[in-house]
Amino acid sequence: MISRFEEIHAGITRIDVEYTRSGFAAAWLIREGERAAFVETGPLPSVPILLEALTRQGLTPEAVSAVIVTHVHLDHAGAAGELLRHLPNATLYLHAQGVKHLTDPSRLVEGAKVVYGEERFLATLGGAVPIDPARMHTPVDGESMDLAGRSLVFLDTPGHSLNHLCVLDTRSNGLFTGDAFGLSYRVFDGGIRPLIIPATTPTQFDIDQSRATVRRLAALQPDWLYLTHFGPLRFESGLADDLDAQLAGYQQVAEQAGADLSIPALTAALAALTKAHGQRIGMPEVPDWEMFAMDLNLNAQGLAIWRERALRRAAG
Ligand SMILES: [Zn+2]
Numbered sequence: 001m002i003s004r005f006e007e008i009h010a011g012i013t014r015i016d017v018e019y020t021r022s023g024f025a026a027a028w029l030i031r032e033g034e035r036a037a038f039v040e041t042g043p044l045p046s047v048p049i050l051l052e053a054l055t056r057q058g059l060t061p062e063a064v065s066a067v068i069v070t071h072v073h074l075d076h077a078g079a080a081g082e083l084l085r086h087l088p089n090a091t092l093y094l095h096a097q098g099v100k101h102l103t104d105p106s107r108l109v110e111g112a113k114v115v116y117g118e119e120r121f122l123a124t125l126g127g128a129v130p131i132d133p134a135r136m137h138t139p140v141d142g143e144s145m146d147l148a149g150r151s152l153v154f155l156d157t158p159g160h161s162l163n164h165l166c167v168l169d170t171r172s173n174g175l176f177t178g179d180a181f182g183l184s185y186r187v188f189d190g191g192i193r194p195l196i197i198p199a200t201t202p203t204q205f206d207i208d209q210s211r212a213t214v215r216r217l218a219a220l221q222p223d224w225l226y227l228t229h230f231g232p233l234r235f236e237s238g239l240a241d242d243l244d245a246q247l248a249g250y251q252q253v254a255e256q257a258g259a260d261l262s263i264p265a266l267t268a269a270l271a272a273l274t275k276a277h278g279q280r281i282g283m284p285e286v287p288d289w290e291m292f293a294m295d296l297n298l299n300a301q302g303l304a305i306w307r308e309r310a311l312r313r314a315a316g
Contacts, residue, residue, distance in 0.1 A: 002186070005053055008232055010172035011150075015053045017042030017079075020124055020294070023186060025075050026228055028176060029053045030169065035148040037066035038090075039167060039176045040228050043078035044126040050083055064090045066145060068152075070178025071164040072098040073201065074112050074125045076228060081105070081129030092131060093145065095156070096138035097163035102131045115202055115301060139165070157217065159210030160199055166217060174224030174232065180213050182243050183229040183295055187288065191281035196239050197274055197292070198247050198299065199229070205302040207251050214243045229295075242277065249273045250299070254307040261307055266300035 002023040006014045011031040019025035019042055027050060028039040036059050041050060054061060064087045069077035072094065080092055080102060094102065101108045105128035113121045139145065141156035153168040160179040167176040175181070179199040188195040198210065218240035225233040233239070253269045254261070274292060 004049065005056055010169070010174075012169070012172060012174070012226070013053055013057070014226075014232065015042075015046075015049060017046040017049055019043050019046070019075055023230055026226075026230055027053075027079075028226060029057065030147065030150070030152075031057055031059070032148040032150040032171075034059070034063055036064045037068060037145075037147050037152070038064065038083070039068045039070070039226070040076050040178070041067060041069060041079035041083050042076075043074050043124060044082060044128060045124075046079045047082045047086070050079065051086060061087045062089050065147065066091055066093055066152075068093040068167055068176070069098070069102075070166060070176065070180070070228065071095065071161045072101040072108060073161065073179070074108065074128060076178060077102060078125055078128050081131045084131060084135060085129070090135075092136045093139060093154070094136060095163040095165045099133060099136055099138060101163070102128070102136070103133050104130055111203065115298065155216070157213045159206055159208075159213040160201065161204040163204075164213075168220065168222070169226075172224055173222055174226055175217060175220065175222040175235075176226045176228075177217065177231070178228055180210075181217055181225055181227060181239075182214075184227055184233055185230055185291060187291060188278070188283065190285070191278065191283040193236055193238050193242075193281055194233055195278055195281060195283065196233075196242050197277070197295070198243055198250065199295070200247075200250060200299040200302040200306070202298070202302040202305050205306050207247055207306060211244055211247050214240050214247075242281070246273060246277060250303055254303050257307070259311070261304040263297065263300050263304060266304060267296050270296045270299055270303070 013029040015027045139154035144153045151170040155166045157166045157180040182196045184196040
């Protein structure tokens with residue numbers, strides 16, 4: 001059973017925002033002395049949970065100086081606008097490419113309705129509140145932020161999307177990876193290492209950029225990976241190898257599909273690839289593969305869009 005608020009270590013609390021189910025999407029509260037920062041916000045309905053996390057720490061909304069979103073997908077940043085209304089001293093840290101999407105989230109919302117379907121969108125993501133760009137800061141690659149003496153370093157990490165950044169917490173030597181270092185659910189534990197799969201969501205996913213980002217993050221030799229879906233994980237280089245091998249497999253699947261990029265066919269191929277990976281890492285029993293149904297459907301959509309872009313480019 002995953003608890004809603006879990007104090008991990010080094011002043012970091014994992015908040016299960018219970019998006020679609022428990023154990024699927026996290027936001028993080030970093031506390032240093034009497035200051036705090038959120039990393040990720042979950043979707044719009046998460047705001048009361050995020051505020052409760054503060055209260056449980058004995059912190060006021062005024063104590064929060066930063067809200068960091070790794071990218072503008074609504075399961076990561078959907079609550080940011082509404083949350084900032086409650087946090088008078090907080091600046092939103094995000095990738096420069098994400099500014100326009102959160103200043104006017106209407107396109108983001110329309111896009112998410114297409115990807116998830118309107119019904120599911122309304123039931124889970126809910127929408128997004130516009131944010132005044134005056135409250136935003138867009139760190140460059142390598143820039144660090146000081147949280148009461150604790151240093152958080154921003155890394156430009158394209159691949160999952162063009163507006164993706166990761167955050168290195170120097171105190172715990174842990175990386176907030178957003179979706180740049182894949183997805184990993186605890187119910188699939190039991191093999192020689194955790195099962196991890198890529199997140200190749202529409203619409204900006206790029207395989208080469210993703211592989212380069214995974215290599216770059218692994219080269220930092222972090223101790224911890226704070227995956228949004230669903231850390232923390234202890235880092236081991238095998239996890240990077242697993243992601244790399246699967247991304248290569250995804251590329252092969254897309255290329256072998258030729259011009260027929262049907263989503264059900266791609267989804268089935270990716271599901272087979274995931275199961276084969278599970279076997280390779282020696283997962284002991286047959287788990288509930290249905291847990292990956294939504295992820296693999298999104299992955300297939302993102303992969304198809306990436307492939308269509310490549311084919312268009314090749315056609316000149
Ligand atoms: Zn994402």
